[in-house]
Amino acid sequence: xxxxxxxxxxxxxxxxxxxxxxxxxxxxxxxxxxxxxxxxxxxxxxxxxxxxxxxxxxxxxxxxxxxxxxxxxxxxxxxxxxxxxxxxxxxxxxxxxxxxxxxxxxxxxxxxxxxxxxxxxxxxxxxxxxxxxxxxxxxxxxxxxxxxxxxxxxxxxxxxxxxxxxxxxxxxxxxxxxxxxxxxxxxxxxxxx
Amino acid sequence: xxxxxxxxxxxxxxxxxxxxxxxxxxxxxxxxxxxxxxxxxxxxxxxxxxxxxxxxxxxxxxxxxxxxxxxxxxxxxxxxxxxxxxxxxxxxxxxxxxxxxxxxxxxxxxxxxxxxxxxxxxxxxxxxxxxxxxxxxxxxxxxxxxxxxxxxxxxxxxxxxxxxxxxxxxxxxxxx
Numbered sequence: 326x327x328x329x330x331x332x333x334x335x336x337x338x339x340x341x342x343x344x345x346x347x348x349x350x351x352x353x354x355x356x357x358x359x360x361x362x363x364x365x366x367x368x369x370x371x372x373x374x375x376x377x378x379x380x381x382x383x384x385x386x387x388x389x390x391x392x393x394x395x396x397x398x399x400x401x402x403x404x405x406x407x408x409x410x411x412x413x414x415x416x417x418x419x420x421x422x423x424x425x426x427x428x429x430x431x432x433x434x435x436x437x438x439x440x441x442x443x444x445x446x447x448x449x450x451x452x453x454x455x456x457x458x459x460x461x462x463x464x465x466x467x468x469x470x471x472x473x474x475x476x477x478x479x480x481x482x483x484x485x486x487x488x489x490x491x492x493x494x495x496x497x498x499x500x501x502x503x504x505x506x507x508x509x510x511x512x513x514x515x516x517x518x
Numbered sequence: 519x520x521x522x523x524x525x526x527x528x529x530x531x532x533x534x535x536x537x538x539x540x541x542x543x544x545x546x547x548x549x550x551x552x553x554x555x556x557x558x559x560x561x562x563x564x565x566x567x568x569x570x571x572x573x574x575x576x577x578x579x580x581x582x583x584x585x586x587x588x589x590x591x592x593x594x595x596x597x598x599x600x601x602x603x604x605x606x607x608x609x610x611x612x613x614x615x616x617x618x619x620x621x622x623x624x625x626x627x628x629x630x631x632x633x634x635x636x637x638x639x640x641x642x643x644x645x646x647x648x649x650x651x652x653x654x655x656x657x658x659x660x661x662x663x664x665x666x667x668x669x670x671x672x673x674x675x676x677x678x679x680x681x682x683x684x685x686x687x688x689x690x691x692x693x694x
Contacts, residue, residue: 353577357678382616388632389615391536391608392543392581399609400616411613419605422578423585427597429572430589437568441690447564448663448689449571451654452682455667456574457544457647462672464640476637483641487548488648491556494538494549498638502540505634513630 339373341413344402347371348417357456359394359418367401374401394418475512479505524592525599527558532584532603539608541639543581547646550587560591567653575682581605659694 339347351362360383368379386396395418402414436442468476479501486497531553539546547570554560561569569590573583581604588600654660667681688694 352579355579356577357574357580359579384632385616385619386612387542388635389608389612390539391612392539392579392605394579395581395605395609396612399612403613403616408613411609415605415609418579419601422576422582423597423601426573426576426578426582426585427589427594429576430586430597433568433572433586434590437565444692444694445686445690446568446571447655447660448685448687448694449575449682450567450650450685451660451663451689451694452667452685453571453574454647454650454654455664455685456671456678456681457643457650458664458668459671460544461640461644461647462668464636464643468637468640479637480641480644483638484644487642488645491548491552493552494535494546498538498540501638502634505638506631509630509634
Protein backbone atom coordinates (compact mmCIF):
# COMPACT_ATOMS: atom_id res chain seq x y z
CA UNK A 326 0.00 0.00 0.00
CA UNK A 327 2.80 2.39 0.92
CA UNK A 328 4.61 1.83 -2.34
CA UNK A 329 1.29 2.48 -4.12
CA UNK A 330 0.83 5.94 -2.69
CA UNK A 331 4.50 6.71 -3.23
CA UNK A 332 4.29 5.89 -6.95
CA UNK A 333 1.11 7.89 -7.32
CA UNK A 334 2.48 10.99 -5.70
CA UNK A 335 5.63 10.89 -7.84
CA UNK A 336 3.58 11.44 -10.95
CA UNK A 337 1.86 14.73 -11.56
CA UNK A 338 -1.78 14.73 -12.68
CA UNK A 339 -1.77 14.90 -16.49
CA UNK A 340 -3.48 17.84 -18.19
CA UNK A 341 -5.84 17.65 -21.16
CA UNK A 342 -3.11 18.31 -23.73
CA UNK A 343 -0.77 15.79 -22.12
CA UNK A 344 -3.56 13.20 -22.23
CA UNK A 345 -4.15 13.85 -25.93
CA UNK A 346 -0.48 13.46 -26.88
CA UNK A 347 0.15 10.49 -24.58
CA UNK A 348 -2.72 8.54 -26.15
CA UNK A 349 -1.78 9.68 -29.66
CA UNK A 350 1.72 8.32 -29.09
CA UNK A 351 0.62 4.91 -27.80
CA UNK A 352 -1.94 4.65 -30.57
CA UNK A 353 0.61 5.34 -33.31
CA UNK A 354 3.02 2.79 -31.82
CA UNK A 355 0.32 0.14 -31.57
CA UNK A 356 0.31 -2.18 -34.55
CA UNK A 357 -2.15 -5.02 -34.07
CA UNK A 358 -3.40 -3.66 -30.75
CA UNK A 359 -2.67 -0.67 -28.56
CA UNK A 360 -3.20 -2.20 -25.12
CA UNK A 361 0.42 -3.33 -24.63
CA UNK A 362 1.68 0.18 -25.33
CA UNK A 363 -0.99 1.71 -23.13
CA UNK A 364 0.17 -0.40 -20.20
CA UNK A 365 3.80 0.50 -20.85
CA UNK A 366 3.11 4.25 -21.12
CA UNK A 367 0.61 4.57 -18.26
CA UNK A 368 2.23 2.26 -15.71
CA UNK A 369 5.95 2.22 -16.52
CA UNK A 370 6.74 5.45 -18.30
CA UNK A 371 4.44 8.08 -16.75
CA UNK A 372 3.54 6.19 -13.55
CA UNK A 373 -0.01 7.56 -13.76
CA UNK A 374 -1.38 4.28 -12.40
CA UNK A 375 0.05 1.35 -10.50
CA UNK A 376 -0.01 -2.06 -12.19
CA UNK A 377 -2.98 -3.10 -10.00
CA UNK A 378 -4.96 0.03 -10.82
CA UNK A 379 -4.28 -0.54 -14.51
CA UNK A 380 -5.38 -4.18 -14.29
CA UNK A 381 -8.62 -3.19 -12.55
CA UNK A 382 -9.36 -0.55 -15.18
CA UNK A 383 -8.49 -3.00 -17.94
CA UNK A 384 -10.80 -5.66 -16.49
CA UNK A 385 -13.66 -3.17 -16.42
CA UNK A 386 -13.01 -2.06 -20.01
CA UNK A 387 -12.72 -5.61 -21.25
CA UNK A 388 -15.97 -6.50 -19.56
CA UNK A 389 -17.88 -3.61 -21.14
CA UNK A 390 -18.92 -3.96 -24.78
CA UNK A 391 -17.10 -2.18 -27.57
CA UNK A 392 -13.44 -1.60 -28.38
CA UNK A 393 -11.53 -2.17 -25.12
CA UNK A 394 -8.86 0.44 -25.69
CA UNK A 395 -11.47 3.09 -26.55
CA UNK A 396 -13.22 2.34 -23.26
CA UNK A 397 -9.88 2.53 -21.46
CA UNK A 398 -9.05 5.95 -22.92
CA UNK A 399 -12.42 7.33 -21.79
CA UNK A 400 -12.25 5.84 -18.29
CA UNK A 401 -8.63 6.90 -17.86
CA UNK A 402 -9.17 10.45 -19.13
CA UNK A 403 -12.21 10.95 -16.89
CA UNK A 404 -10.29 9.81 -13.81
CA UNK A 405 -7.92 12.75 -14.11
CA UNK A 406 -9.80 15.48 -15.95
CA UNK A 407 -13.49 14.57 -16.11
CA UNK A 408 -15.35 14.86 -19.42
CA UNK A 409 -12.70 17.06 -21.13
CA UNK A 410 -10.06 14.51 -20.12
CA UNK A 411 -12.12 11.67 -21.62
CA UNK A 412 -12.57 13.55 -24.87
CA UNK A 413 -8.87 14.46 -25.06
CA UNK A 414 -7.70 10.88 -24.44
CA UNK A 415 -10.27 9.49 -26.89
CA UNK A 416 -9.36 11.97 -29.63
CA UNK A 417 -5.66 11.33 -29.08
CA UNK A 418 -6.25 7.61 -29.42
CA UNK A 419 -8.45 7.76 -32.50
CA UNK A 420 -7.79 10.92 -34.52
CA UNK A 421 -4.18 10.40 -35.73
CA UNK A 422 -4.69 6.76 -36.81
CA UNK A 423 -8.04 7.65 -38.42
CA UNK A 424 -6.23 10.19 -40.60
CA UNK A 425 -3.70 7.52 -41.61
CA UNK A 426 -6.42 4.96 -42.29
CA UNK A 427 -8.37 7.47 -44.39
CA UNK A 428 -5.26 8.02 -46.54
CA UNK A 429 -4.94 4.24 -46.95
CA UNK A 430 -8.65 4.09 -47.81
CA UNK A 431 -8.14 6.64 -50.60
CA UNK A 432 -5.17 4.64 -51.93
CA UNK A 433 -7.15 1.41 -51.74
CA UNK A 434 -10.12 2.94 -53.56
CA UNK A 435 -7.79 4.11 -56.34
CA UNK A 436 -5.34 1.22 -56.65
CA UNK A 437 -7.11 -1.68 -54.91
CA UNK A 438 -7.89 -3.48 -58.17
CA UNK A 439 -4.30 -3.48 -59.48
CA UNK A 440 -3.26 -7.12 -59.84
CA UNK A 441 0.02 -6.90 -57.86
CA UNK A 442 -1.69 -5.14 -54.94
CA UNK A 443 -4.55 -7.65 -54.97
CA UNK A 444 -2.05 -10.51 -54.73
CA UNK A 445 -0.13 -8.78 -51.93
CA UNK A 446 -3.27 -8.08 -49.91
CA UNK A 447 -4.41 -11.68 -50.36
CA UNK A 448 -1.19 -12.70 -48.62
CA UNK A 449 -1.75 -10.17 -45.83
CA UNK A 450 -5.30 -11.53 -45.39
CA UNK A 451 -3.82 -15.02 -44.88
CA UNK A 452 -1.42 -13.59 -42.28
CA UNK A 453 -4.26 -11.77 -40.50
CA UNK A 454 -6.40 -14.91 -40.43
CA UNK A 455 -3.42 -16.75 -38.92
CA UNK A 456 -3.00 -14.07 -36.21
CA UNK A 457 -6.71 -14.33 -35.36
CA UNK A 458 -6.47 -18.11 -35.21
CA UNK A 459 -3.51 -17.83 -32.83
CA UNK A 460 -5.54 -15.48 -30.60
CA UNK A 461 -8.41 -17.96 -30.48
CA UNK A 462 -6.07 -20.82 -29.55
CA UNK A 463 -4.45 -18.71 -26.83
CA UNK A 464 -7.86 -17.76 -25.40
CA UNK A 465 -9.00 -21.39 -25.49
CA UNK A 466 -6.02 -22.72 -23.53
CA UNK A 467 -7.26 -21.93 -19.98
CA UNK A 468 -10.67 -23.42 -20.75
CA UNK A 469 -9.11 -26.59 -22.19
CA UNK A 470 -6.77 -26.88 -19.19
CA UNK A 471 -9.70 -26.61 -16.78
CA UNK A 472 -11.55 -29.22 -18.89
CA UNK A 473 -14.59 -27.01 -18.69
CA UNK A 474 -16.92 -28.81 -21.09
CA UNK A 475 -19.71 -26.32 -20.49
CA UNK A 476 -17.52 -23.39 -21.51
CA UNK A 477 -16.32 -25.30 -24.58
CA UNK A 478 -19.92 -26.05 -25.53
CA UNK A 479 -20.76 -22.34 -25.20
CA UNK A 480 -17.81 -21.42 -27.43
CA UNK A 481 -18.96 -23.98 -30.00
CA UNK A 482 -22.58 -22.81 -29.89
CA UNK A 483 -21.64 -19.15 -30.49
CA UNK A 484 -19.17 -20.16 -33.20
CA UNK A 485 -21.81 -22.19 -35.03
CA UNK A 486 -24.54 -19.54 -34.68
CA UNK A 487 -22.37 -16.63 -35.84
CA UNK A 488 -19.66 -18.24 -37.98
CA UNK A 489 -21.53 -21.02 -39.76
CA UNK A 490 -25.23 -20.15 -39.64
CA UNK A 491 -24.31 -16.44 -40.00
CA UNK A 492 -27.12 -15.33 -37.70
CA UNK A 493 -27.32 -11.63 -36.73
CA UNK A 494 -25.25 -10.76 -33.63
CA UNK A 495 -27.88 -9.01 -31.50
CA UNK A 496 -30.50 -11.79 -31.21
CA UNK A 497 -27.77 -14.40 -30.69
CA UNK A 498 -26.27 -12.43 -27.80
CA UNK A 499 -29.66 -11.59 -26.31
CA UNK A 500 -30.16 -15.35 -25.94
CA UNK A 501 -26.53 -16.34 -25.28
CA UNK A 502 -25.59 -13.81 -22.56
CA UNK A 503 -28.38 -14.68 -20.08
CA UNK A 504 -28.06 -18.39 -20.93
CA UNK A 505 -24.31 -18.37 -20.30
CA UNK A 506 -24.70 -16.45 -17.03
CA UNK A 507 -27.37 -18.90 -15.87
CA UNK A 508 -25.21 -21.91 -16.77
CA UNK A 509 -22.15 -20.53 -14.96
CA UNK A 510 -24.32 -19.65 -11.95
CA UNK A 511 -25.83 -23.13 -11.70
CA UNK A 512 -22.39 -24.75 -12.14
CA UNK A 513 -20.89 -22.60 -9.37
CA UNK A 514 -23.80 -23.36 -7.04
CA UNK A 515 -23.32 -27.08 -7.66
CA UNK A 516 -19.57 -26.89 -7.12
CA UNK A 517 -19.98 -25.02 -3.83
CA UNK A 518 -20.93 -27.21 -0.84
CA UNK B 519 -29.83 5.23 -51.64
CA UNK B 520 -29.14 8.94 -51.20
CA UNK B 521 -26.02 10.05 -49.30
CA UNK B 522 -27.79 11.24 -46.15
CA UNK B 523 -29.54 7.89 -45.85
CA UNK B 524 -26.21 6.11 -46.22
CA UNK B 525 -24.71 8.14 -43.37
CA UNK B 526 -27.75 7.43 -41.23
CA UNK B 527 -27.50 3.70 -41.97
CA UNK B 528 -23.80 3.72 -41.03
CA UNK B 529 -24.48 5.58 -37.77
CA UNK B 530 -27.36 3.31 -36.78
CA UNK B 531 -25.62 0.06 -37.81
CA UNK B 532 -22.33 0.71 -36.03
CA UNK B 533 -23.91 2.52 -33.08
CA UNK B 534 -25.98 -0.55 -32.30
CA UNK B 535 -23.10 -2.94 -33.03
CA UNK B 536 -20.89 -1.01 -30.61
CA UNK B 537 -23.13 -2.01 -27.70
CA UNK B 538 -23.08 -5.68 -28.71
CA UNK B 539 -19.33 -6.04 -29.33
CA UNK B 540 -18.63 -8.46 -26.50
CA UNK B 541 -14.87 -8.89 -26.15
CA UNK B 542 -13.82 -5.98 -28.35
CA UNK B 543 -13.79 -4.84 -31.95
CA UNK B 544 -12.40 -8.03 -33.49
CA UNK B 545 -15.32 -10.04 -32.08
CA UNK B 546 -17.66 -7.86 -34.14
CA UNK B 547 -16.02 -8.76 -37.46
CA UNK B 548 -18.57 -11.50 -38.33
CA UNK B 549 -21.40 -9.01 -37.79
CA UNK B 550 -19.60 -6.33 -39.84
CA UNK B 551 -19.15 -8.90 -42.61
CA UNK B 552 -22.81 -9.89 -42.48
CA UNK B 553 -23.98 -6.27 -42.65
CA UNK B 554 -21.47 -4.96 -45.22
CA UNK B 555 -21.34 -7.97 -47.59
CA UNK B 556 -24.57 -9.95 -47.14
CA UNK B 557 -27.22 -7.43 -46.07
CA UNK B 558 -26.29 -4.13 -47.74
CA UNK B 559 -23.98 -5.45 -50.50
CA UNK B 560 -21.66 -2.54 -49.86
CA UNK B 561 -18.64 -4.60 -50.92
CA UNK B 562 -17.42 -8.02 -51.99
CA UNK B 563 -16.12 -10.65 -49.62
CA UNK B 564 -12.57 -10.00 -50.87
CA UNK B 565 -12.84 -6.24 -50.36
CA UNK B 566 -14.04 -6.81 -46.81
CA UNK B 567 -11.10 -9.10 -46.06
CA UNK B 568 -8.73 -6.53 -47.63
CA UNK B 569 -10.08 -3.85 -45.29
CA UNK B 570 -9.60 -6.02 -42.19
CA UNK B 571 -6.03 -6.68 -43.37
CA UNK B 572 -5.33 -2.98 -44.03
CA UNK B 573 -6.63 -2.12 -40.55
CA UNK B 574 -4.22 -4.70 -39.10
CA UNK B 575 -1.36 -3.20 -41.10
CA UNK B 576 -1.98 0.33 -39.82
CA UNK B 577 -1.29 1.67 -36.35
CA UNK B 578 -4.05 2.39 -33.85
CA UNK B 579 -6.92 0.42 -32.38
CA UNK B 580 -8.34 -2.54 -34.34
CA UNK B 581 -11.74 -0.86 -34.42
CA UNK B 582 -10.53 1.34 -37.31
CA UNK B 583 -11.67 -1.28 -39.81
CA UNK B 584 -15.03 0.53 -39.53
CA UNK B 585 -13.34 3.71 -40.80
CA UNK B 586 -12.42 1.83 -43.99
CA UNK B 587 -15.92 0.39 -44.35
CA UNK B 588 -17.51 3.81 -43.75
CA UNK B 589 -15.19 5.46 -46.28
CA UNK B 590 -16.02 2.83 -48.87
CA UNK B 591 -19.74 3.50 -48.41
CA UNK B 592 -19.84 7.29 -48.10
CA UNK B 593 -16.38 8.86 -48.37
CA UNK B 594 -14.61 10.79 -45.61
CA UNK B 595 -17.88 11.69 -43.85
CA UNK B 596 -18.83 8.02 -43.91
CA UNK B 597 -15.49 6.99 -42.41
CA UNK B 598 -15.75 9.52 -39.60
CA UNK B 599 -19.39 8.75 -38.80
CA UNK B 600 -18.82 4.98 -38.77
CA UNK B 601 -15.86 5.45 -36.40
CA UNK B 602 -17.76 7.75 -34.04
CA UNK B 603 -20.80 5.46 -34.07
CA UNK B 604 -18.71 2.39 -33.26
CA UNK B 605 -16.89 4.17 -30.40
CA UNK B 606 -19.41 6.70 -29.04
CA UNK B 607 -22.17 4.64 -27.37
CA UNK B 608 -19.80 2.27 -25.64
CA UNK B 609 -17.53 5.16 -24.61
CA UNK B 610 -20.52 6.83 -22.96
CA UNK B 611 -21.40 3.59 -21.17
CA UNK B 612 -17.78 3.18 -20.02
CA UNK B 613 -17.76 6.76 -18.72
CA UNK B 614 -20.92 6.38 -16.64
CA UNK B 615 -20.06 2.92 -15.35
CA UNK B 616 -16.60 4.01 -14.22
CA UNK B 617 -18.09 7.08 -12.52
CA UNK B 618 -20.61 5.04 -10.53
CA UNK B 619 -17.94 2.49 -9.68
CA UNK B 620 -15.75 5.23 -8.25
CA UNK B 621 -18.53 6.25 -5.91
CA UNK B 622 -19.16 2.82 -4.52
CA UNK B 623 -15.55 1.88 -4.05
CA UNK B 624 -16.09 -1.66 -2.89
CA UNK B 625 -17.97 -2.55 -6.06
CA UNK B 626 -16.19 -5.14 -8.15
CA UNK B 627 -17.35 -6.88 -11.26
CA UNK B 628 -18.82 -10.18 -10.36
CA UNK B 629 -16.47 -12.86 -11.63
CA UNK B 630 -19.61 -14.77 -12.52
CA UNK B 631 -20.49 -12.47 -15.42
CA UNK B 632 -16.87 -12.34 -16.51
CA UNK B 633 -16.62 -16.13 -16.77
CA UNK B 634 -19.94 -16.18 -18.59
CA UNK B 635 -18.76 -13.67 -21.22
CA UNK B 636 -15.32 -15.12 -21.97
CA UNK B 637 -16.60 -18.19 -23.88
CA UNK B 638 -18.89 -15.94 -25.91
CA UNK B 639 -16.03 -13.70 -27.00
CA UNK B 640 -13.90 -16.75 -27.89
CA UNK B 641 -16.71 -18.11 -30.07
CA UNK B 642 -17.06 -14.73 -31.80
CA UNK B 643 -13.31 -14.44 -32.31
CA UNK B 644 -13.29 -17.95 -33.76
CA UNK B 645 -15.99 -16.92 -36.22
CA UNK B 646 -13.87 -13.86 -37.16
CA UNK B 647 -10.89 -16.11 -37.86
CA UNK B 648 -12.98 -18.47 -39.96
CA UNK B 649 -14.65 -15.75 -42.04
CA UNK B 650 -11.28 -14.20 -42.80
CA UNK B 651 -9.72 -17.59 -43.46
CA UNK B 652 -12.44 -18.40 -45.99
CA UNK B 653 -11.91 -15.05 -47.76
CA UNK B 654 -8.19 -15.78 -47.86
CA UNK B 655 -8.96 -18.43 -50.44
CA UNK B 656 -9.56 -22.12 -50.60
CA UNK B 657 -6.20 -23.02 -52.16
CA UNK B 658 -4.05 -25.33 -50.05
CA UNK B 659 -1.18 -22.80 -50.11
CA UNK B 660 -3.45 -20.20 -48.47
CA UNK B 661 -4.48 -22.75 -45.86
CA UNK B 662 -0.86 -23.61 -45.11
CA UNK B 663 0.06 -19.93 -44.80
CA UNK B 664 -2.83 -19.29 -42.35
CA UNK B 665 -1.84 -22.30 -40.25
CA UNK B 666 1.88 -21.47 -40.39
CA UNK B 667 1.25 -17.88 -39.25
CA UNK B 668 -0.81 -19.14 -36.33
CA UNK B 669 1.85 -21.67 -35.28
CA UNK B 670 4.73 -19.17 -35.55
CA UNK B 671 2.72 -16.59 -33.56
CA UNK B 672 2.04 -19.11 -30.81
CA UNK B 673 5.58 -20.44 -30.58
CA UNK B 674 7.71 -17.32 -31.09
CA UNK B 675 7.66 -13.68 -30.08
CA UNK B 676 8.04 -12.32 -33.61
CA UNK B 677 6.25 -9.03 -34.22
CA UNK B 678 2.79 -9.51 -35.80
CA UNK B 679 3.64 -6.87 -38.42
CA UNK B 680 6.52 -9.07 -39.60
CA UNK B 681 4.14 -11.98 -40.12
CA UNK B 682 1.82 -9.78 -42.17
CA UNK B 683 4.80 -8.56 -44.21
CA UNK B 684 5.86 -12.15 -44.97
CA UNK B 685 2.29 -12.95 -46.05
CA UNK B 686 2.20 -9.87 -48.26
CA UNK B 687 5.56 -10.72 -49.82
CA UNK B 688 4.49 -14.29 -50.59
CA UNK B 689 1.28 -12.94 -52.10
CA UNK B 690 3.16 -10.40 -54.20
CA UNK B 691 5.55 -13.12 -55.39
CA UNK B 692 2.51 -15.03 -56.64
CA UNK B 693 2.94 -18.02 -54.34
CA UNK B 694 -0.68 -17.98 -53.11
